[in-house]
Amino acid sequence: MIEFLQTNLSYILSGISVGGQYALIAIGYTMVYGILRLINFAHGDVFMCAGLMMVYLSASLPVTVSIPLVLIMTVILGFIIERAAYRPLRSAPRMSVMISAIGVSYLLQNAALYFTGGLAKVYPSIPWLSKPVIIWGSTTKVVTLVTPVLTVILVILLTILIKYTKVGMAMRAVSRDFETSRLMGIQINAVISVTFVIGSFLAAVGSILYFTNYASVTPISGGMPGLKCFVAAVFGGIGSIPGAVIGALIIGICENIIKGGSSIFGVGGTGWTTFSDAFTFALLILILVVKPTGLFGEKAIDKV
Numbered sequence: 001m002i003e004f005l006q007t008n009l010s011y012i013l014s015g016i017s018v019g020g021q022y023a024l025i026a027i028g029y030t031m032v033y034g035i036l037r038l039i040n041f042a043h044g045d046v047f048m049c050a051g052l053m054m055v056y057l058s059a060s061l062p063v064t065v066s067i068p069l070v071l072i073m074t075v076i077l078g079f080i081i082e083r084a085a086y087r088p089l090r091s092a093p094r095m096s097v098m099i100s101a102i103g104v105s106y107l108l109q110n111a112a113l114y115f116t117g118g119l120a121k122v123y124p125s126i127p128w129l130s131k132p133v134i135i136w137g138s139t140t141k142v143v144t145l146v147t148p149v150l151t152v153i154l155v156i157l158l159t160i161l162i163k164y165t166k167v168g169m170a171m172r173a174v175s176r177d178f179e180t181s182r183l184m185g186i187q188i189n190a191v192i193s194v195t196f197v198i199g200s201f202l203a204a205v206g207s208i209l210y211f212t213n214y215a216s217v218t219p220i221s222g223g224m225p226g227l228k229c230f231v232a233a234v235f236g237g238i239g240s241i242p243g244a245v246i247g248a249l250i251i252g253i254c255e256n257i258i259k260g261g262s263s264i265f266g267v268g269g270t271g272w273t274t275f276s277d278a279f280t281f282a283l284l285i286l287i288l289v290v291k292p293t294g295l296f297g298e299k300a301i302d303k304v
Contacts, residue, residue: 010140017144017213019059019252020151024206025229026236026244027158028199033241034175036196037094040159041101041259042081045227046110046200050074051123052205053215054111058124063076071204078200082193090189120218123211124282130212141248143212150209154246162241167194175239224277228255231284251280 025047032040053073055065085104089097093176129143162168170191173181182188210225211217232251258276287294 013140013144015253015256016076017147018256019205019249020147021210022229022232022252023151023245023248024202025225028231028239029198029230029240030238031195032242035171035192038097042104042108043203044222045105046074046078047203047207047225048109048222049077050204051211051221055121055123055217063124063126071201074204075197075200078196079193082196082231087189116219119217122219123215126212135302136282143209147209171195187296190218228280231280234284235287237296240296243294254279
């Protein structure tokens with residue numbers, strides 16, 4: 001067992017790291033759904049835009065200045081998206097809001113295509129994250145170790161915010177009953193804006209960690225991670241923050257175990273890597289069939 005762990009430690013560490021990065025993005029999906037009952041399909045593209053911002057800002061500014069600017073600009077982008085694309089449709093049918101979300105997603109992708117010319121951009125190297133480190137004979141990057149720790153810290157801070165502050169109390173009230181919260185004097189628009197700001201901030205942090213490992217940024221870089229994070233949110237129980245984190249970690253670990261299938265299970269060839277993405281969506285089908293509300297989702301009760 002010890003020899004097995006030592007041999008495949010790099011896959012396990014990479015899985016935990018990727019799972020933590022997915023968790024930061026999945027929280028944005030689950031928070032928005034918990035309040036608006038809306039799947040923000042543009043969230044993955046906000047993650048991609050954060051990566052491109054870092055590429056362009058770091059070309060003329062030090063990394064220590066670029067990182068705070070990326071966080072601030074991504075938060076502003078999330079706020080603008082909510083204000084321009086979702087707030088005017090607050091009382092519209094849910095399908096209209098979903099179409100608006102898809103439209104924002106394509107708008108961000110095409111804007112990125114215009115600015116990049118469709119070419120992949122190389123993500124800058126962040127010295128204290130890209131530095132290689134050897135653990136038990138396995139070589140990895142510092143970001144692999146930093147990601148789970150930073151994810152846990154951010155999730156704890158978010159939990160404290162939601163449980164012990166007035167803003168968090170308002171968010172919980174709005175997620176329970178939208179109309180009653182409005183009648184009780186809660187500023188619905190402000191609460192929703194704060195939700196988008198938090199989600200965008202976490203997506204920006206996730207992009208810094210993710211692109212440090214996968215250093216190529218394209219206009220469609222947010223597509224597959226965004227879908228996987230959506231699956232993670234559904235798997236854990238969409239609307240549940242702990243569920244999103246656990247779902248993301250499970251997907252990240254399983255994905256990397258499948259990629260390392262040839263060495264972990266003694267199977268020759270590299271064909272297992274082909275099925276790493278397919279596993280995520282197979283898992284989505286399975287969880288929807290077996291437990292549609294996810295691991296930690298609450299069963300909906302219709303009052304007659």
